[in-house]
Amino acid sequence: xxxxxxxxxxxxxxxxxxxxxxxxxxxxxxxxxxxxxxxxxxxxxxxxxxxxxxxxxxxxxxxxxxxxxxxxxxxxxxxxxxxxxxxxxxxxxxxxxxxxxxxxxxxxxxxxxxxxxxxxxxxxxxxxxxxxxxxxxxxxxxxxxxxxxxxxxxxxxxxxxxxxxxxxxxxxxxxxxxxxxxxxxxxxxxxxxxxxxxx
Amino acid sequence: xxxxxxxxxxxxxxxxxxxxxxxxxxxxxxxxxxxxxxxxxxxxxxxxxxxxxxxxxxxxxxxxxxxxxxxxxxxxxxxxxxxxxxxxxxxxxxxxxxxxxxxxxxxxxxxxxxxxxxxxxxxxxxxxxxxxxxxxxxxxxxxxxxxxxxxxxxxxxxxxxxxxxxxxxxxxxxxxxxxxxxxxxxxxxxxxxxxxxxx
Numbered sequence: 494x495x496x497x498x499x500x501x502x503x504x505x506x507x508x509x510x511x512x513x514x515x516x517x518x519x520x521x522x523x524x525x526x527x528x529x530x531x532x533x534x535x536x537x538x539x540x541x542x543x544x545x546x547x548x549x550x551x552x553x554x555x556x557x558x559x560x561x562x563x564x565x566x567x568x569x570x571x572x573x574x575x576x577x578x579x580x581x582x583x584x585x586x587x588x589x590x591x592x593x594x595x596x597x598x599x600x601x602x603x604x605x606x607x608x609x610x611x612x613x614x615x616x617x618x619x620x621x622x623x624x625x626x627x628x629x630x631x632x633x634x635x636x637x638x639x640x641x642x643x644x645x646x647x648x649x650x651x652x653x654x655x656x657x658x659x660x661x662x663x664x665x666x667x668x669x670x671x672x673x674x675x676x677x678x679x680x681x682x683x684x685x686x687x688x689x690x691x692x
Numbered sequence: 693x694x695x696x697x698x699x700x701x702x703x704x705x706x707x708x709x710x711x712x713x714x715x716x717x718x719x720x721x722x723x724x725x726x727x728x729x730x731x732x733x734x735x736x737x738x739x740x741x742x743x744x745x746x747x748x749x750x751x752x753x754x755x756x757x758x759x760x761x762x763x764x765x766x767x768x769x770x771x772x773x774x775x776x777x778x779x780x781x782x783x784x785x786x787x788x789x790x791x792x793x794x795x796x797x798x799x800x801x802x803x804x805x806x807x808x809x810x811x812x813x814x815x816x817x818x819x820x821x822x823x824x825x826x827x828x829x830x831x832x833x834x835x836x837x838x839x840x841x842x843x844x845x846x847x848x849x850x851x852x853x854x855x856x857x858x859x860x861x862x863x864x865x866x867x868x869x870x871x872x873x874x875x876x877x878x879x880x881x882x883x884x885x886x887x888x889x890x891x
Contacts, residue, residue, distance in 0.1 A: 538740040
């Protein structure tokens, strides 16, 4: 005798396939949704469907959007002389939240990682170089993650872009604001020392 | 200019409404689903819909099931003289996984909690008492959680059931198997001492 209803088992299973959601969390979420009004589960179901059916990648910057080109690429008030290169659409969001950057983006959709078999050809690098040829770009800000893969990707891109005579920059590394010097790792502290500025 | 696609924002929002899922995890899950094949997001959407549309509560034990009465209540090979009283359907699953219990259940759908405004009338307690009147029950195993609310609920039920002349039992408290005596909290250790058995 099966003692768990099939729809319950199926939802636990589907939740478990999401990254960072183990079987225990998946059960907890499923039984939470069993108890809540039908509307909440259906709203989540609709949101999932709409995510896949009503979004596209911008054909210019490859950010996720409802239409291509995306609102950022279409926005004529933005500075078209800088392109900020990031790994993921989430990174665009993070930079937008600062309200400090008013230029363009290019989403690579990953970083070079020989271990995971991700070579430059799997990323939107060719598309970036094509943009640099035709758009009035003066600076490429490499905002890939400050980890092994992100650094390797930035180095690779810097070497490709250098011959084009453009300014190539990278986000500053240092202590996080609100952080505690005592708990900073050695590498971050080394970068903070190297990047020290006059007051 | 909105810089995040509406379907993306909506899904982040819906994920954030789930317990234990903060805005960061909600973003991470959403962008993960953006990258995966359409099928995975749609399978999750379907599972959510089916959870609400293809499950019911068993009219006898109030466990979640595809039909009422549920397979456990229908199973004629089960011992009908014991009812195990639990707070949630997840608890039924946990006990079934032991493969040690082959009798019936009753799901209260919560525990008495004056702080949260949950009185006995909000739980399936009346329904339990009705079952005890008509079913051939000899023992009620109170398997509510070993915390404040669960203990209070068990005490409350024990007092109601005592006049019926049935055996009322409670799950043993003690050290968890594989646990470390050194790290056991005082209350658990006290219970383990009180419940010590001859070898």
